[in-house]
Amino acid sequence: MDIMLVIVFAVFGTAFGSFLNVCIDRLPAGKSILAPPSHCDSCQHRLSPADLVPLLSYLWLRRRCRYCGAPIPWRPFWVELGTGLLFALSYWHFGFSVAFAVIAFYGSLFLVIGVIDLEHHLVLNKISYPAMALALVIAIFQPPPELMTLNLAWHWSGIVSALMGGAMGFLFLLLAYLITLAIYRAEAMGFGDVKLAGLIGLATGPKLVLLALTLGAILGGVVGAILLLLKRKKRKEPLPFGSFLAISALLTLLWGNDILNWYLGLFRF
Numbered sequence: 091m092d093i094m095l096v097i098v099f100a101v102f103g104t105a106f107g108s109f110l111n112v113c114i115d116r117l118p119a120g121k122s123i124l125a126p127p128s129h130c131d132s133c134q135h136r137l138s139p140a141d142l143v144p145l146l147s148y149l150w151l152r153r154r155c156r157y158c159g160a161p162i163p164w165r166p167f168w169v170e171l172g173t174g175l176l177f178a179l180s181y182w183h184f185g186f187s188v189a190f191a192v193i194a195f196y197g198s199l200f201l202v203i204g205v206i207d208l209e210h211h212l213v214l215n216k217i218s219y220p221a222m223a224l225a226l227v228i229a230i231f232q233p234p235p236e237l238m239t240l241n242l243a244w245h246w247s248g249i250v251s252a253l254m255g256g257a258m259g260f261l262f263l264l265l266a267y268l269i270t271l272a273i274y275r276a277e278a279m280g281f282g283d284v285k286l287a288g289l290i291g292l293a294t295g296p297k298l299v300l301l302a303l304t305l306g307a308i309l310g311g312v313v314g315a316i317l318l319l320l321k322r323k324k325r326k327e328p329l330p331f332g333s334f335l336a337i338s339a340l341l342t343l344l345w346g347n348d349i350l351n352w353y354l355g356l357f358r359f
């Protein structure tokens with residue numbers, strides 16, 4: 091593993107992260123992600139290349155707009171840092187391969203979905219639906235080894251696996267959605283989360299989708315309990331479950347097989 095290349099992909103990731111910030115800002119508002127060019131939200135001044143250097147521009151501008159002095163929130167910084175880490179980790183884990191590109195893509199996708207859900211309590215159909223279509227295209231190039239025994243042509247085994255995972259994710263969360271709806275007589279999670287579970291299943295395949303959903307539920311439960319204990323949240327307030335699902339989907343794509351093997355190893359003597 092060439093450490094220089096890990097650093098190159100980390101830097102490229104932070105730059106890609108600033109594009110993801112544009113998506114997070116504009117997609118919920120129904121604006122184009124291509125035009126206009128990046129500008130300050132307060133004074134509308136167009137940002138120069140020096141204002142757009144990932145991570146570093148936050149430090150030398152001290153998180154303020156150079157032109158009007160309006161404060162810049164922390165979120166773009168964390169998204170850039172997160173995307174840089176994601177690209178570096180994916181390359182470190184998979185080397186320069188199809189898997190690296192696929193994980194970097196899904197990681198970026200789940201980052202955008204997770205942050206938008208955190209900020210707006212929304213999982214946008216205009217992200218989920220095209221992503222589902224793309225997931226099926228990606229599946230053609232990713233035949234999972236456990237389905238090769240079915241003797242299907244290799245591209246079919248990828249699509250069959252994705253569809254099985256997608257159906258499992260969707261149906262599993264649909265069941266949880268209906269049960270909580272019957273108990274609480276109100277939506278405990280949004281239907282966008284159900285569709286997101288389907289998308290996650292398309293990405294992970296049938297073997298790992300339940301792991302991703304379980305991790306998401308555990309993560310949401312732990313964070314929710316901590317927020318309740320700290321009195322930062324009222325019992326009735328909904329949690330952005332999509333954000334937790336997005337994080338667990340990313341963890342599953344990176345380390346799902348390792349986690350599953352470790353867990354199954356606990357029952358082996």
Ligand SMILES: [Zn+2]
Pocket residue numbers: 130131132133134135155156157158159160
């Ligand atoms: Zn400004």
